[in-house]
Amino acid sequence: MKPKPTFVAFILAVTGLVVAIVFFEHASPDHAQNRDFVALLAARRSLDQTVVQHALEARFALAANYDQLASDDLNLRRLQLEGSAFLPKFLRGAERLGIERDLDRYGALADRRRLLLERFKSKNALLRNSISYFPSLAADLVRRARDPALVARVNDLRAQTLNLALQTNRGVSDSQRDSVRAVATLMAASADASERRGLELMLSHARVIASEKEQTDGLLQQILALPIDEARKEVSACYQDAYLRATSRASKFGSFVSALSVLLLVLVAYAGLRLRRAAAELGRYNERLETAVSERTAELNQEMARRAQMEIELRQAQKLESVGQLASGIAHEINTPIQYVGDSIHFLRDAFADFTRVLDAYRAGLAGAEANGVVLLPFEAAREVEEELDLPAMKSEVAQAFELTLDGTKQVAHIVSAMKSFAHTSVDKAPTDLNAAIENTLIVARNEYKYVAELELELGELPEVTCNAGGIRQVVLNLLVNAAHAISDVVDKSGERGLIRIRTEVQGSDVVVSITDSGGGIPEAVAPRIFDPFFTTKPLGKGSGQGLAISRSIIEQHAGKLWFETTAKGTTFFIRLPLETEERDPFTPAERDGLEPSAPNGATAPGPL
């Protein structure tokens, strides 16, 4: 589902390229610019017409001054088309160059017209100057002339010249030339200097009129012949074409841009969607990660707790082992003297019996002598001592004492034997007589319960159970001590003695040991936590909170189960152990099970001394 980076880069590059092309090509004609340019062309057209009209008006004296033409010139300069300053920006490339070329041509023609117009104004002014002056000049000559022929010639020249001035399509006529020639002849013949000067001035003005008229009209013709309208129309037509093309192109690009925009929006939307999906996936992944981390943390915590537990167990085991070794040593030390104490008491009892027999024989002899009347005075004192000591009573008491002593030594030997067997703290498993192990434990723990409870044993017939006898004894001891404590809590209040019942039985392939006390039961609030390490309800210093935790751990190592049932009248702890434990202890190789049944287990059988 993940697109390759090269593909993404390709898409981006293509999009960027398209956007760039569109950006540079997308030049929709600016309507305002177009409107202005078209208006400018229209204004120029109007001015192109009026400037010629005003020139014609000036030529025929319809306009008295050049203010109109000056105004046209100013307006033409103001509405400058030349150059590209006002060219709409959408025009580009060849189109723009073409229109610029057309505009340059039009501009050059306009410049040419401006030059011709200025010349025209000057020439026309001279023409007008002479035309204005001519009638008064002629009138002056006529007024002063004495020769009627001169008057006629002057009037003729005036008429011919002014007539000429009014004709735009005709050159100097023959009659005008004749008239000039006639006036010239008269001037040459004139004797009056002032009249000659007047005629000369008239002739020169007539020449000015003729030449300036020709030049003026020539300039006007040139101006009218300028293909300026055509040039402007060319600009206009080219521009119209370009505008139409640009409009259609822009509309095409507009649709393209719209399409591209939509495409981009879709792409963006798609990218957004993908991003969202990716974010969601990331969120889920994070959740999973968190779960995994918390699970791992929990595992770690469990593992750490387990390690701590194992460490505690190991230490406990080590402690027990050393205590056991100590106890074993002590037991061994006691065992030897108690044996010869026992042997000596046996011997003393037998010896006393022998002495009693001797004494009895002496006494019988004495009694026979007395009965024969022999009074042996020295025996009187012995008789008195005998009577004083109540020998017969002493005899039975001594026998009793011996029995008691023997019992005691037998008990001591029993304890020592139990101690020796209890102190055997090997973690190895071996076929074990559970009942014997329980009994040994009871002996060791006797002091814990004998003041608060009666003990009731219901030990059933059990096969040997492959187990770690030390561990099981530790569990039973723990439960026994707890039971005694539970009862003592109650006993302290009621003053009665409680009852501890221990039962063993085979249930299917399991052995179940139950230890029931008549204590106050386990409160409901506490019940779920009693197997937690370090949990204890006992006063500070009385319990470590480890007992039940370790016990459960030990039983679980045997693939067994430790649980309890409790009421307000007491609690029963159950130990269920499989007869054949599957090896659960990772520290012990499984095959050792098969190797060990023959291992010596003398310590588990508390035999008589």
Added chain:
Amino acid sequence: VAACLLLSACGKEERVFLPTGPDVIRPSTGPIAPIEPPSKLDPQRVSLGASLFTDVRLSANGRMSCASCHDLSHAGADAVPHSIGVRGAALALNTPTVFNSALNFRQFWDGRASNLEEQIEGPLLNPAEMGSTWEKVLKLLREDGKLAARFEQSYGERPSRASVTDAIATFERSLSTPDAPFDRYIAGDKQALSASAAHGYELFTGYGCSSCHQGQGVGGNMFQKLGVMADYFAARGNETEADLGRYNITHQEADRHVFKVPSLRNVARTAPYFHDGSVARLDEAVRVMARFQLGRDLEAADVNDLAAFLESLTGVYQGRSL
């Protein structure tokens, strides 16, 4: 990007373009039209231009201003045939008046400047005249906090080439002299002219003077050759390069000795006369014109009447006749 493209596809910015410049010259039917005083001039810019007009910082030596030659108290010109430039040398041509210069269709005697804005740079940068540079002028003007503040107010920018030129040109457009007696005369006040001046006007049109000297400016709207009926420069002698006139611009033989026809407004106050300042008196100037442009020597009475008419072209500036 998509949004931008959409916007650019749809949005169109409105652009307004309106060429600016002096008012369109009003057409008139007679040869001479009364002066239309300028309107719509920004008073702040006029006042700013007036300050610049007399500002000596516009010259290289800091002693000349526009007003040094175009003395408003001397009808917008000076009394000498050739003004003295910043180098102390006389200039080639006579200084024309600045009054009504906005009515001229081109500026300078040879018409090389299209408008006042173009004209202003001429004397400013001409080494013989004020001889300064824009760099220097603008630096000095920008250092003047008060002046710079006025520019900021009027143009929204510190003094620049464009704003300085515009201010001076705007001021010069304000230098209009309407209300000449002749303007009142053609407006219908027949008492405005003396009989002599009225006769002078008849002569002015009858002799054809008004062929060139016409319009609002009584001249100033066309070019004409000096010496139509006789060779002015041969008669005067010492022909200089400046005497070539428009030829110096176009290099066309037809433009030799061609000058812009000067306005005759306030002509009675702007002696000396002609492009060379060669004539000191008005009546003499009338005679010279008649001789070289008309081909005749005028009688004293006619000259007197023509001068009287020309006197009537003296207008009013700031309530006072020049």
